[in-house]
Amino acid sequence: MMMGFRSIFIVFLSILLIGCSAYKNNEDQNNPMAIQMNNKTSPKIVLLIIDSLMDEPLKKVIEEKKAPALDFFVKHGQYNKYLVSSYPTMSVTIDSSLITGTYPDKHKIPGLVWYDGDEKRTINYGNGLFEMMKIGVTQFAEDSLYQFNNVDLSPNVETIHEVLDKRGKQTASINSIIYRGNYEHTLKIPKVLAKTTALPNTYKTFGPKRLSVGAFIRQDEKNIHLLNRLGLNDAFAAQELKYLLEKNILPEFTIMYFPVNDHEVHRKGPKTTEGIEELDKNLQEILNVFPNWESALENIIWIIIGDSKQSSVKKNKNEALIDLREALSNYNILKLNEPVRNNDELVITANERMAYIYKISEDFSLQDIANRLLADERIAWIAWKENNMIQVKSWDKDGVFQFKPEGAFKDAYNQTWSIKGNSSILDLTIKNNNQIKYGDYPDGLARLYGALHSQKGEFLIVDAKPGYEFIGESSPEHTGGGAHGSMYKNDSLTPIIVTGTNKSIDNLRIVDLKKWILDLLE
Structure with missing residues (x-):
């Protein structure tokens, strides 16, 4: 039976929403x-x-x-x-x-949704039907069918x-x-x-x-x-x-x-x-x-x-969903379907349980944005680049944690790091021999460094605690269901099954x- 165009069109949009024992175990x-x-x-x-x-x-x-x-x-x-x-x-x-x-x-x-400072527009590879409709089907198809693999x-x-x-x-x-x-x-x-x-x-x-x-x-x-x-x-x-x-x-x-x-x-x-x-x-x-x-x-x-x-998201929307537009309502936030204007100050791109927040005005600092967001106890931590170091702050832990590659501290993956401050913000344990042991954020230093150096511009990363999810303009939400995006172990650790080789990884x-x-x- 031939489907009506409207139905096919909705299917076309939705199918491109990519995103989203007794055995011997180690x-x-x-x-x-x-x-x-x-x-x-x-x-x-x-x-x-x-x-x-x-x-x-x-x-x-x-x-x-x-x-x-x-x-x-x-x-x-x-x-x-x-x-x-x-x-x-x-x-x-x-x-x-x-x-x-x-x-x-x-x-x-950088993620399913991010802001391209050179093109001055939000790149969205498939984060919800309503975001797709605002961006426009032609631009969305261009990004997801061509640009992702061949340009970005x-x-x-x-x-x-x-x-x-x-x-x-x-x-x-x-x-x-x-x-x-x-x-x-x-x-x-x-x-x-x-x-x-x-x-x-x-x-x-x-x-x-x-x-x-x-x-x-x-x-x-x-x-x-x-x-x-x-x-x-x-x-x-x-x-x-x-x-x-x-x-x-x-x-x-x-x-x-x-x-x-x-x-x-x-x-x-x-x-x-x-x-x-x-x-x-x-x-x-x-x-x-x-x-x-x-x-x-x-x-x-x-x-x-x-x-x-994926992590469970609480059922109560008012509790579960962290609306970044509300938290940053005193700033002018770029809208999805509009070009950048002279008075625009921020861009928000929510990737479910993490988000990028871009500063596109010189009138304030990343620290100013972070201070406003730190009032929300549902946010696990906030990170940004400053003075050649990555800065990480948390609502419920004192001080700041700073790190960069190469230094006296070594992790389980033989990566070395320079670190300062309160390492408990990322749940790190430092042993007497300067060995870093990861807790709630597996390979957290390399993964966070990678995300913060994935693109140009000045921006923050915000990461949610278990049970919570970020939303921006027209973002999908998963209350009562599951979501991922964060660096927390509940989002990050997944199974692997291998047959037929004696070569270890x-x-x-x-x-x-x-x-x-x-x-x-x-």
Whole structure:
């Protein structure tokens, strides 16, 4: 049945809202030795990203025998629940760190929403229907379908697809939101949208040898899973991988993204298992391509990860939602659908449980803004750059914490730092030998440094306590459900399952997976 244009248009907008046991476990998140297997290394790797996969609901569905495919991978591999995400814990930044092996100070994707001081406009890759409508569908499509991969992702970093192509190895990307590679592809806009909006018929983009992005480009022309979010769904992704397997054209490295669990967790909260159960059905279909499930392990290394966790958001809107416009109402704040005016002073870009606040006037200081926000006890801390150091302040802890790279203090990832002041603001423990131990904010120094050096201009980062979420103009909100974005451990630690390799990964962080995978494929 043909849907009306209005329905298709809303679907088009909403599908692009990217964002959003009995097993052997390593329970110590400060122990970087994580993945070791005794099996023979396989010549091919499939990396499956399950958006917002979390340890507790995963174990629950396995124990209740509702996820036989994931149970199979866990029993035949090694499992760890302490894979550290990037920051902000939003998919665009995380996936950029995953395929470049860098934090945002290098790859330059600051978050799902951020302000470009050079272009003097807010960049929004998909943060809520109402924000999209205000920005305009044409600009939104330009940013999310073209600019993200081809302009904003720094040319000074190499993606895993680009590196492997130079080494003579083919790669594939299936529904991953960040995929830059060396091959030009054409993304085709559905005709009904191209004819009834200002969207062009096609976008040129660069990706790996084999690229699938829902209805915009696919490998299997008979893939029928296009109606639900125009193919940006789990069933479409599974069918694309099945096609590569059945045609015996699976490349040396494939990355595939499953988004549906994230939508369920946002709506129903971190304890929901419905998204994982549905995802598992698609994994079963993939495994059923093989003569038996065990044979799937013979020639392929399977790596299954989440990209981040989500935290519960309180049900009471007045309590849960931190409206930054109200807190900063004495400033002139740039509106989403208006150009910058001479009297505009601030820009607010809320990324769920964290936010960037940009100072675009010389009439006051970042400290002035921070002092106003520190009155809100729902904010965990505020950070900014000043005097070549990062400054961090908190409502409920005295003083200020300052740090910068290189110095006498070393963390579990062999990163060295100069630090001053109250380190408890970021829940750091400093041992007698100047060893830094992370608490509530895993790899907090490098992740915060990366976010604060991800872009030009003067700006603050604000990070929420558990249970709370930031909102700005037309921001989505998730009261009674789940949200991420913050650097807190409840948003930052996600599971990883690995089968088929005896090569350990030294540091259990998403930012380290690229190097590990490249080493596996040597």
